[in-house]
Amino acid sequence: MKATGDPLVQECTVLCAYLVGRPPDEYVTRKYIEAHHRLNPRLGTGTSRDPVLALARRGTLAAGLVDAYTRVFRRDSIFRRKLILLVAILECAPSTAAAFEAPPFSSSTVRVIVHLLPPTMAFLTRLVISVPVVGLLDLVSRLRRNGGGPP
């Protein structure tokens, strides 16, 4: 399914590429949209103008920043619920289930550490960058909500 103007489709496309390195197939997109209908309001409405979500939809780099920030500071945020929901769908979907059952890289402790070092460093880098960028948007988002502005 092509990324259309539908923010949920766009969101699914970006997050899927971020998680498994390729865009979602029609089944994954359909289940993602369906879940938003079923789990509303836990996942928001999908047309939310939340600036943090809007940033995440811009691309995989931005999604990575939002992921790093919310993992540390906003674990219960709507973004994380959406992200984990998509992981749940992807691990069930025929096209992507294998990505969650891949064998380990190596049984050598040294090689394991070597393999885990780059993603860990990348996470720390994203976290450092995300604090001023995503943190500011998060603050705006919270002020809007507290001030009774649009969600």
Add this chain to the structure above:
Amino acid sequence: MTAVTVVGSGPSGVHFALTLLGKGHRVTLLDAGEGSPPPVRPEDDLRSLKANLEDPAQYFLGADFESAILPDSKGEFYGFPPNKLALFRRPPGAEVRTDGLDPLVAYARGGLAEAWTAGVYPYDDADLGEFPIDHADLKPYYDEVARRIGVTGRADDLSTFIPIHDHLGETLDLDEHSQLLLATYARRRRALNRGLGIYLGHSRIAVLSRDRNARRACTYLGRCLWGCPRGSLYTPSITLEECMTYPSFRYRPGLYVEAFRYDRDHRIEHVEARSLRDGHRHEIPVETLVLAAGTLSSARILLESIRRREGRAPRLSGLMDNRQILIPFLNLRRLGRPESSDTYQYHQLSLGLVGDRGEPYVHGQITTLKTALVHPVIERIPFDMPAALSVFRQSRTALGVINVNLHDTRRPGNLVELGGDGDRSALQITYRPPDDEPARLRRVILRIKKALHRLGCVVPPRSVHVRPMGASAHYAGTLPMSDSHRELTTSIHGRSHDFDNLYVIDGSTFPFLPAKNLTFTLMANAVRVAEEAF
């Protein structure tokens, strides 16, 4: 020949019924539940199911995604599979108000044990200290139930606490992680036994390792949680099917028993039931009534019956439940190791803790991570997703969780009573843990962490989850069996001291709740009552 009416098709009800049928009695079984749909693609393993089902997300996560564990889910590590959620759907009129214990109550055919993890652990004399019976009284019935359901296990260090019984089948093949834990334990046995009072051994599980009649041996499909499609993992509906082969057995599904009606001499005459299919009310005459609906549902029937006749109902005190703690661990020597997905999914090892400071035995079931939905695990890894997925891939076969059960005692403030107004009564549950529970939990968690350390494992920081009361679904104690003839108790054969022709054979009659899963004892006790009192 006695005509007996049994309410409930859980483990107690079906084994009681089967025993009576074997003795030539007539049995009518009233059951709120309906049958489950047949298993999908019974030859597929978990991986093939994902590839072959038309809508795998609906099968694994549910039509409403109710089995997806999102970050706002309340600390649970996994969700009930969608195909088992129907077990807990409450019929109209079964309202429950809770304070301190949020119960799981099954209204489906086979009861709560349709969703169990098949742990079968006979009680020893220490467990039965507050019962008016001892292990020798139950032993022949443990043997009989083991013959009926098929139990695998072996004599090992845990046999000190878990008595050996007859008909113990050969154990299933251990997965590689469980093999490593057991081998490490063998090397460090002395320090673990003497230093920490901790013992490790094979779980006793109601799973077939050899074909048996229509049931087939476990072939390691890795889909136990979603319901064994081969009948290898025992559930009460298997025994219910056996009951149906007797011409003197009458099964009436879809009937929700609300109450019984009794005369001035407290002799029960009728059962009042409502059809869940069409709402039609039934008045069913009874000679002897046997409540096997589970502690909470049996309590509701008894209290509602008294309320309808006397205008108000008493309170039942002494409700018990096992507190459960989930302790995840990472076995450092399993990092990066491959694992076959063709394994038994549930626990294969158990852990026993000798009680310290005069406390009773504590029991734990060790489940190593094999096949499962993994999004709740990935969510807990303290990195962003790309890093978390890498860490998970490397550590998947090193992960496990110990489900620890603690004993419970009858205390007067833990109540089951009827609330609500007029005809709209609701079951009101009040539960408070003992005052010393936090200290007890801390001591148990600390000992298990030390034991895991000696087994080469670490417990990730802040990962231990003390489950809320009610989560274990091991409810008991509201109509305890007793030698003395007191109101709202039963005889040692479950015969009510308040109603002449009423028997209670579920967990209601337990005067103490040991840490071991109670289901095997529920079945053995039901057979004992059927053999000795009828």
